[in-house]
Amino acid sequence: MNKDVTPLFDPIGHESVSATIVKRIEEMIVTGVLKDGTRLPSERSLADAMQVSRPKVREALQQLESSGLLQVRHGEGSFVAPLIGTAMSPALVDLYARHTTAFSNYLEFRHEQESFAASLAAQRATEDDRSILREIVATMDEAHNKSDGELSRSADVRFHSAIVDASHNSLLIHTMASIYELMQRNVFYNREFLRAMDGSGEKLLQQHKDIAQAIFARDADRAADAASAHIEFVAASFKLSMSQKKRELVARRRRAILEISG
Known part of the structure; x- marks a missing residue:
């Protein structure tokens, strides 16, 4: 050995x-x-x-x-053994997936917990924790350069999980593992619409780097702010996406009426 x-x-x-x-x-x-x-x-x-x-x-x-x-x-x-279990039953997951208001609740929860986790990680992360985070950020860079959506999604989940692990708060670690399982399964999460709002995914990548750099610098306040800014960007992008879909639906209906009356 x-x-x-x-x-x-x-x-x-x-x-x-x-x-x-x-x-x-x-x-x-x-x-x-x-x-x-x-x-x-x-x-x-x-x-x-x-x-x-x-x-x-x-x-x-x-x-x-x-x-x-x-x-x-x-x-x-x-x-x-499955000590914490899943955040919600499969039936409730399906119900939430059909009702977009649930996504806002999900983001509210993540906003508070991930900001707290990033703050703790900046204060408590060991060199091993930081090394893991550096490796994940490098994978994010690779995925971005290759435009590999699947690798980006996987690295994204690993990134947030690694920050929670670096918080060294056992309750937070076990609780958020269930939340990140939903991300891994693509429930309440669609990185492609975020990239569409972003344009290229560059902003998302930089947001993750900002969080990591604050943790590396052991700046708890900056880490918390960076994590908050990231979730707020996701929330704003989601609202913009929903508004666009509503406008498209109205436009399609208007066109259908014109075609019928014509």
Whole structure:
């Protein structure tokens, strides 16, 4: 193993081995290192990393499964259980998708939470957090230069998730993971209409860079303001898009009337 790489799990002593394993995995869930659906390493890998026996690892995993924190899928491995769940049921998602007023509520929520997360990230981000953010911004640049819409959307979701992770607020991390799942599924989110309002996507890219730079500079106020400005741009673009669609609908109906009367 490369000694320069920080291991995911540290070796532990022999006293209360299974209880110690349980405690360490619980800590990783609480802090958001392990999230809903995350697959744990195999028993053998965990035993090697922690320098304990496989039976002790198995005993700890069984305790975590009994407490509802892990799900063991035979033939697949151990996974973090769905602790937070989805933000809303599939039926409610479909209902919201048909009613545009819901998007405004969604943006109001994101505006406050992401501004708060960016502020915390500027104060708390570690060098590893900043490194992850730099890599994502580089991917955003690449996607922009290639006009790769799918890569842009994926990087966008990862960008906002990385900022929440860098806040080191476990409740925020778990709660927003559900919200970003909606972004990943393209619910309440259409990057193409934002690019259309933007013209080229250049403004969106710069907004993300502004947030990242403020975090790198450890400027909490500037990070919060940049995050707010980004969500406000999304909201303004959405309103503009809806107004345009209404005008187009009126124009089509007017033309239809003229064709009928003609």
